[in-house]
Amino acid sequence: MTSKLLLTFAICRLIVTVGLTVDPSEPLLGVDDQLSVDQFDVETASLDFGLLTRAEPMAVLHPGSAEDIARLVRAAYISSPGFTVSARGHGHSINGQAQTSNGVVIEMSGGSKGRRLGLRKLDKPQVSIKEKHVDVWGGELWIDVLRRTLEHGLAPKSWTDYLYLSVGGTLSNGGISGQAFNHGPQISNVYELDVVTGKGELWTCSEEENSELFHAVLGGLGQFGIITRARIALEPAPQRVRWIRVLYSNFSTFTRDQEDLISLHGNPYSQKFDYVEGFVIVDEGLINNWRSSFFSPRNPVKISSIGANGGVLYCLEITKNYDEATADTIDQEVEALMKRLNFIPSSVFTTDLPYIDFLDRVHKAELKLRAKGLWEVPHPWLNLFVPKSRMADVDRGVFKGILGNNKTSGPILIYPMNKSKWDQRSSVVTPDEDVFYLVALLRSALDNGEETQSLEYLTNQNHKVLRFCDDAGIKVKQYLPHYTTQEEWRDHFGDKWDQFSRRKMEFDPRHILATGQRIFNPPFPPPTRTVSPW
Template sequence: MTPPHLPESQPGPADGAGAAPAAFEAVPALDGELRFDSAALDAASGDFGGLVRRPPAAVLRAGSVEDVATMVRHCRQRGLKVAPRGQGHSTNGQAQVPSGLVVDLGSLDSVEVRDDTAVVQAGALWSSVVRASLARGLTPPAFTDYLELSVGGTLSAGGLGGQIGHHGTQADNVLELQVVTGEGEIATCSPAERPDLFRAALGGLGQCAIITRATLALIPAPRSVRLYTLMFRSVTELTARQAQLIGEGRFDYLVGQALPTPDGWTYMMEAASHDGTTADDARLTDDLGAASVEAQDVPYLDFVNRLAETVDVLTAMGEWTRPHPWYDGLLPASAVNGVVTETLAGLKPQAIGASAVILLYPVLTAKCRTPLPVMPGEELAYLFSILRTASPGADSAEEMVAANRRQYDTTVEAGGCWYPIGSVPLTKDDWVRHFGGFWDEFEAARHRYDPDGVLTPGQHIF
């Protein structure tokens, strides 16, 4: 698509937006607003991780996708870097850009449900998408655990959750994207139109294009969910049952956690059946050998958004605003029991923070059809996440990041890979190894669609 003609330039920002640096003193006319004030710059300098601060020179509150394209072209012409930002939920400065432009996509948040699809701007929250689609009796097939994240943000990483055994990642359920490339072109891409751009943008960490709109597949929504909580005594029991259940497709949702006890660790599996009833309990759980089973009925919206209450509690405790050096890795099934057992044996619960969570989710890699995010080379893999919080009395944030790097090395040695949303310092060689067989295609897309390397420098890939 040919970039639209540049409009006449306009002087600087509106009153109260701060003084414009020289590179932004005369910018093209915008539907939104450029901000240079300390409040806007400070908000865009950090992220949820609380580890890295990189002040930008300006923040664009986009009023349209044309604003995004206009400012990417403006910055490219002046040798400035650009980083898109949704909810700022990254944990290691991935959406930051020192002395460059942060594009705040939060104002691009429209949601339109059309038949069995939703056309959604990148700044929309998944909670808004599910509420709009439920009004038509529909739902996106796949969710991450937390719905107060932006559509563009999770699609840029991939989007893993408990429905992956049936529906793959969130990226797997995208039919079409609108993006702004590093050349400032507004482009539409899909599996049939510009497939190389589509493949590089979904899960591509903002390296080739900024996602500005997505067309999402929708499916009929259940009315309620029968949610089971099952406890197991060992990691081998948990993973064996997860492997069985995800292979059978017995449940619509399947995840797991490791929980500390005075004597070590216990293991919880959460499994959900859409529109299930008490009459289904015996068939679904009696043969699983769990130490205990609890069941409850939950309205569907409450189920997919149930982490919101937990976040409210963590916010009240002050835990949600502390540094979060999170780690997320993907292990092949053949290595999961050994790596998890060894990791937990050396992990002191108090060292990883009062609100830390350890996740163990089964992943059918055949359901993950997009080349990104990268998956281990086995049919069954496990997301193993150590979601550390630098609480008082825990290890320091720096110690946690160092531990993440050691965990990454262990994961790679075991044939696994990183799910790249956390806090792990990687070298260029690490990134090349991470992308593996997709690296050449990914690098070619970067050179084609962002030839001057304008976009998303906080990932430190190129």
């Protein structure tokens, strides 16, 4: 059977399955072999990084252009009763946000199947040196954007800690890392977008053109359109990074220093660190992992020997960018900044490395975990935005309480951001304080016989954390949010809910897009959710 006959069979199966009726003068797809019902494709699209849910789509689309995506969505929009469409980047979602069981998943990053089919290659990131921006396909991975822009001595301003994520995926959520206190999230560093709406219309939008769609899509969880192109702001890229970690035993001292460092961004004449993050060490064994990420320790460090308060330590992670031409002044600049801090004097660990190596540091850890079979496991992550005024309560109730001194299987991040760097016209919601923290429990569920590292135990801990915040009146906002009822979503968006739902009716009135988020019910049965057996 020829490839064209196979494609025809696949389309016929889709039409019969969903009762699709379209204008016969407009084909569903314009390029052979893009719509796949291959078992490998379908299986890949039915899972994600979280490995917590499974939803098998009817077909997978490997687009060759934005027009291919628009044709598919338009067919879904005009069909009766219809089918859903979910865009999938690198598949790094946690709770099935990019899945659908009654429609088509669009593989935005291409994937191995797309390469095997020999689809025409999408344009590489196009860098404008004069205007200092880069135009990229929505499915492009940030690591490839970085490599391309570095060829011109430029780089995006704001990052995520992990670069093997798609541009469209992070812009649909926010995109945060240790630069967000200064440059804001990735969604605050976008000049222009091309978007396919839920009506199958392809629009260009920006601050000046179709601004309602522009702000809706940024942080919009894929509810209003599929990002096919993004124009990202660039800045001159540094050559090297001074990477420093220091320890604290006192939580208030730790957060006071973090907040002091991010306050320096408002003064253009003051020196400041370029990256400010931190993490919590609740496990005795993690202190040496913290140290060995720089170099192998010869003398193991004990939490008890440092005098940790409540058996918990806090690590401040900071960097200073520099070039070879300014290498002779980096020591003095860092020393001056370090004098502002009140860390444990004996806990300073420092290394220097190329800029790209620092930004891509998590990928090196990924390779090690893959080699041990510890990467493709369930990831019951929980990410919270917490008001600055309630962080001490979170320390007592969560870090020293719920988490205790259990063995953990992943980092617990904690760092502050400035609300002024977030555009409130976007769809993202943040706490109502000028400074708020990310608290990220990035644990992996391991089948190693340890109860405290099992999926059930970690999931229950997450529920306990959320209940604690609710009972204590701590008005947290989930980042990468996951809820199961519209009432919960209404509460999440708060004052933004009316605007969010109005934008949905304007740009995706049939509720075709991103049904895996479970915010709006489609006019046909929703996807089935099951717990993964892995």
